[in-house]
Amino acid sequence: MVSEGRKGFTMKPRNTTARWPWRAAIVAGLALAALTAAHASAASSAAVDINEFKFAPAVLTVPVGTTVTWINHDEEPHTVTSATGAFGSTGLSNEETFAQTFTRPGTYAYFCALHPHMKATLIVK
Amino acid sequence: MDRIDRRGFLECMAWAGAGVLWTAAGGVVSSRLISSAEAAEAAAGSFSFVQISDTHIGFKGQANGDPVATLQQVVDRVNALEPAPAFVLHTGDQTHGQKAGAFDTVAEILKGVRTERILYVPGEHDVFLDGGKEYLGRYGKETVGGRGWQSFDYKGTHFVGLVNVLKYKGEGVGALGEDQIEWLERDLAPLSGSTPLIVFAHVPLWSVYPQWGWVTEDAERALAHLRRFGSVTVLNGHIHQVLQKVEGHVSFHTAMSTAFPQPAPGSAPAPGPMKIPESEARRMIGVTEVTYVPGTHPLAVVDSTLG
Numbered sequence: 407m408v409s410e411g412r413k414g415f416t417m418k419p420r421n422t423t424a425r426w427p428w429r430a431a432i433v434a435g436l437a438l439a440a441l442t443a444a445h446a447s448a449a450s451s452a453a454v455d456i457n458e459f460k461f462a463p464a465v466l467t468v469p470v471g472t473t474v475t476w477i478n479h480d481e482e483p484h485t486v487t488s489a490t491g492a493f494g495s496t497g498l499s500n501e502e503t504f505a506q507t508f509t510r511p512g513t514y515a516y517f518c519a520l521h522p523h524m525k526a527t528l529i530v531k
Numbered sequence: 532m533d534r535i536d537r538r539g540f541l542e543c544m545a546w547a548g549a550g551v552l553w554t555a556a557g558g559v560v561s562s563r564l565i566s567s568a569e570a571a572e573a574a575a576g577s578f579s580f581v582q583i584s585d586t587h588i589g590f591k592g593q594a595n596g597d598p599v600a601t602l603q604q605v606v607d608r609v610n611a612l613e614p615a616p617a618f619v620l621h622t623g624d625q626t627h628g629q630k631a632g633a634f635d636t637v638a639e640i641l642k643g644v645r646t647e648r649i650l651y652v653p654g655e656h657d658v659f660l661d662g663g664k665e666y667l668g669r670y671g672k673e674t675v676g677g678r679g680w681q682s683f684d685y686k687g688t689h690f691v692g693l694v695n696v697l698k699y700k701g702e703g704v705g706a707l708g709e710d711q712i713e714w715l716e717r718d719l720a721p722l723s724g725s726t727p728l729i730v731f732a733h734v735p736l737w738s739v740y741p742q743w744g745w746v747t748e749d750a751e752r753a754l755a756h757l758r759r760f761g762s763v764t765v766l767n768g769h770i771h772q773v774l775q776k777v778e779g780h781v782s783f784h785t786a787m788s789t790a791f792p793q794p795a796p797g798s799a800p801a802p803g804p805m806k807i808p809e810s811e812a813r814r815m816i817g818v819t820e821v822t823y824v825p826g827t828h829p830l831a832v833v834d835s836t837l838g
Contacts, residue, residue, distance in 0.1 A: 459743075459801035481592035482803035483628030485659070497628040497660055500592070520628070520659045523744050 453477060454526070456484050456498070459518075461526035468508065470530055475505040484524065489515040578686055581609050581646070582731070582819040584622040584768030585654065585788035588637050589630025592804045594812035598627075598790035602640050604837055605789045605818045610645045612820065617685060619646050622768035622786060623654025623696070623733030629661070634669060653679055654733040654769060655696040663697050680711055682718050688823060689722055691715065693732040695747045705734030705747035705769075712749065716756050727762045727823065729830075735767040737776055737783050740796035745770050757781060764821070764830050770796075772815065773834045784832055786819040813838030 450469060455462045456478040468474060476486045478498040486495040486504050492514060495504035508514070508530040518524040586602050595601060609616065621641070626633035634657075641649055651670045658666050663679065671677040679694040693715070698706035707715075722728075730736070732747070736754065739745035747753075757763045763781040771793035776783040791804040792815035799805075805812065817836040824831075 459803060480801075480803055481590070481806070483656075499628065499630075520655055521744055523742070 451475065454486075454528075456480060456518075456524075459484075459521055459524055461516075461524060464526045465529065466527075467529040467531060470511055471507070471509060472530070473505055473507040474528060475503050477501065477503050483520060485519040486516055487519045489517060494519075576686055577822065577824040578617045579612070579614070579820060579822040581612070581616040581619045582622055582766050582768075582786050582821065583609075583619055583641075583789060584733075584786040584819075585624040585771055585790060586621070586637055587624055587627040587656065587788060587790035588633040589627035590790050590804070592791060593806045593808070594791040594804050595809060595816070599636060599640065601813075601816060601837060602637070602789045606640060606644055608818065608835070610643070615645045616820065617646065618648040618650060619644055620692070620731050620766065621649060621651045622731055622766060623652050624656040624768065624788075625651070625654070626657055627790075628656050629659070629665070634665060638669075650681070650683075650690075650692060652692045652694055652732055653696055658696055675714055678711075680714065686823075687825070688727040688729060689719075691718065691728070691730045693730060693736075693753070695732050695734045695736070695750070705744070705750070707747060707749050707753055712752050712756075715753055719756050719760075722760075724759045725761055727764075727830075728757060728760045729764045729766065729821075730757065731766040733767065734769045735774075735783065735785055736765050737778075739770060739774060739785070743796065743802040745796065745802070754781065762830075764832075766819070766821070770802075782830075784819075787815065787817045787834060787836065789816055789818065789837075792816060810838065 450472045452466060452468045452472050452474050454466060454474060454476045456476060457480065459480065459482070461476075466474070476495070476498070478484050478500060481500050483497040483499055485497055486493075486506075488494055493506050493516075497520065498504055508528070511530050514528040514530065516526055516528065583605060587598055588602070590598050609619070619641070625637045653663060653666045653670070657663075667674075667677055667679055671679050674681040674692075679697070680692060682689065682691045684690070693707060693711060695705040695707050698708040719728075734747050735745060736747050736750040738750075758779065758781070761780055765781060765783045767783070767785045768788070770785050771788040771791065772785065772795065773787055774783075774785045792807075792812055793802050794805055805815075814836050815838075817834060820833045820835070822831040822833075
């Protein structure tokens, strides 16, 4: 059994401040996501597949008002996370989806928070 | 710049029956088979510990439908070791994507390990959703400033546990950050160069395969502080397979996962769980036992698979 014994150990903790950079980003992302969803005009829809650690298509262009749905086909969890914090999913398990409606034109860079080398772009016109 | 030495998995070798003793002298790695009797020949002052990694509780896939069961199997095997390991290092990714309840499940199973103590460092799966809040709430208490990194001495060997999954810079997953590297320098400063050093962290501290994020981008700055030591062993997880490399007096070793294997670097379109039958995957998951014997520089590192 695990005991709380400290036989033979000498711990040397020192004090510094803890920070949570992600929490603020995720909260901001969710707030913005709710905002844009409320203004959705439900005009059209599009899908992005996540396969083998890649967003496909890597660059997607959609008209304003489009609802984009991401589907994770990997057994590894992934996220859809805006580079600016404008929107963001939580961890998507195998075959889970995340949908977001885009009501403002712009170029939205996003990535996977768990695998930051997975990058893609959504262009809303 | 990094050459990858991939040792074969120890297929067909029974637990505690045999292993590979690898030694590093003058940068040359040699390995030979050892018997369990030989491994058990423990001189006074020697000790062993176990590295468990990448338990990924919450995963369910082709290679493993029940990672709770495979972790329990690993625990049963650890509990059969004589003598019992002094402690256990869990080198991260306890959970699969911070699945709800996964930390509790791991804690419950590891309560059953016959050892004095279990020490942890986080993997990116343990912290990416909440910036480490839950992980540090559970395991940060006795670490430096509650930030997850730590050091301790055990029978003359200095251990350092580093966190390289909380500093995200937009490219690689692994980074240590300025504060931690400065702390490491201060932590090591009073030690003599003859102190055996064991460093453990989740993401490899050497550049295994940057294309898949298998790299700690500022590891070189940390390694610079380790080079004056005569015997340094670096233990990592993250890549779910055994890889070894020796650079001067520094030996790098990655452990298998207890849940599922990942492909060899560059051998597949992407990292992630291999989609292979469970029976095949059992030969690629397991646990690592490390034995230190005073007076002999090299540590015996034995990787054992479940299949």
